[in-house]
Amino acid sequence: MPETSRRGLLFGTAAVSAGALLTACTSNEPKTGEPAANNEPAAPDDKPGKKVTIGFAGPQADHGWLNAINENAKARAGKYSEVTLEITEGSNDTAAQIGQVQTLINKKVDVLVILPADGKALTQVGLQAMKAGIPVINLDRVFASPQAYRCWIGGDNYGMGLNAGNFIGERLKDKKNAKVVELAGLDNLELTKQRSQGFADALKNYPNIKRVARQAADFTVESGQAKMAQLLQAQKQFDALWNHDDDQGVGALRAIQQAGRDDFLMVGGAGAKAAMDAIKADNSVLKATVLYPPTMAASAIDLARALGQGKGVGGMSELEIPASITLYSAVVTKDNVDEYLPTGFS
Template structure:
């Protein structure tokens, strides 16, 4: 997940979403939407239904060793199949930077029209992004950002600061009438900048609610196992709190196991990312999980839209500019029982 610029916003926090990048691309690219499938953007609108110049898109992502990363691959493949004028050259994905650099260089040598790259490490892959751009192949940098904008034509990704901000405001509004409210935070890997951004957004939001105090924070590792063990430690150390924000729905599976093992139901939980299991639990409304804040993997589908538009020399429908923008930051919508049905098709396993 990305390291990107903070975007502060106050409106549309509670169960409503801003338009996705995929919707913004209406009228830039083709064809009919198909049946919905978990983890995919299949219900999102495609661009204009006029087939254009054929575009070969090279897609290079990291190894799909996490539910969100697998959903990235699903979204890219499914979106490309929707377009009769798009061919997708997709690599096997690797968390080894040298391997991924080699894969991107192979795509450059194949002379693809456009590259979509979600780098395992943005800094490490900056040079190969520059190489592609210098070879005349525009790059759509997906989520984890390169060190320089010279290495990409367009960046599209999620809003980590916005995740924390919207989670904090959602919890704040739910607890604003409660005196001496207490919240805890189950973060992700503290070595990652994105984790720091999510915590910063959360803390900034809570400053608007003087009745709320964050009494504990524990860092996990974006895995089920770490979520379970770290949540167990939080529960043992904190006998009473009113709300929990968990940064990641994958580690949230483990957190919920720990909560169920001790039989706690005296607080509510807000997750992060948008896993199908989280959506199902929110819809069932039978446990502590009441909402999750999106970090939408549908960004990969939108990256394919952007790549196609670049290859065909088109802009974005609904905007006056002839060119696509240099960056697109997705909105971190809060999904709760009121709007979960809308987002259910995008939930990833």
């Protein structure tokens, strides 16, 4: 996906190529009670159309990124006068989330947007919705069967690792016997395995670089601090760190500062505002973060609206929306951070 397509190009009624990075819709800098970028038009063609009721079901917002997902969905739906959003409370309990989706099905919403706590476990209720004639936009965590959704939209976990590895590789390509360490997320998640695989594959292009250690954390500040402290104690010298998640990166930076270490560069993941602020300030080891944009939730609302109104994606020849859309994992550095700051989440 070309980086030139990242601002102002929105699904549903806008001119956009499939897989574009959609960042115009939101920010976590409040203005009049709403995300800052919400003062921008929803889309070039935002004239009200047929009334559409969209049901939204996601996991509990116990993480900065998941909270940003919910806020993006709410803010985006609020841009359309003809869209009614039925949003569930959110739960990490699969049985509870299944019940919430079934309630939305019974309400006969026009379209469902579902970010499953567990894609495999929620597959049956996705199938149930589709069989009931309610098209499903599967957000991020994919269902086990493509029959359970009309369109999937999500981030590129493999691409995150690949782009993080290539960024580090280019920085260290001239250093003999360079060493890198990896602070991963939850190892029982498929997305963590994909991020690690992409990182490993990128490093294959740089034979002078060796990954010398890897620790798995839990996507929390506390786990990031504890696991990073262990890495620092075990590795007295290394040249670069890739941290999978900016939330746990807050803790990792805390451990790094407490250890008085500044002899390596750090790359984060997801695109938190705190990480972007640190990159812009350029006063720590954190030099870049690889995006996993929560703006995908806003794009999912655009897609759901388009489905409910029988529209395709503006700028494309097809009459229908795509079946699958993978967002691009752009690398945010000091050189381009101002452009991406409005998309940062708290």
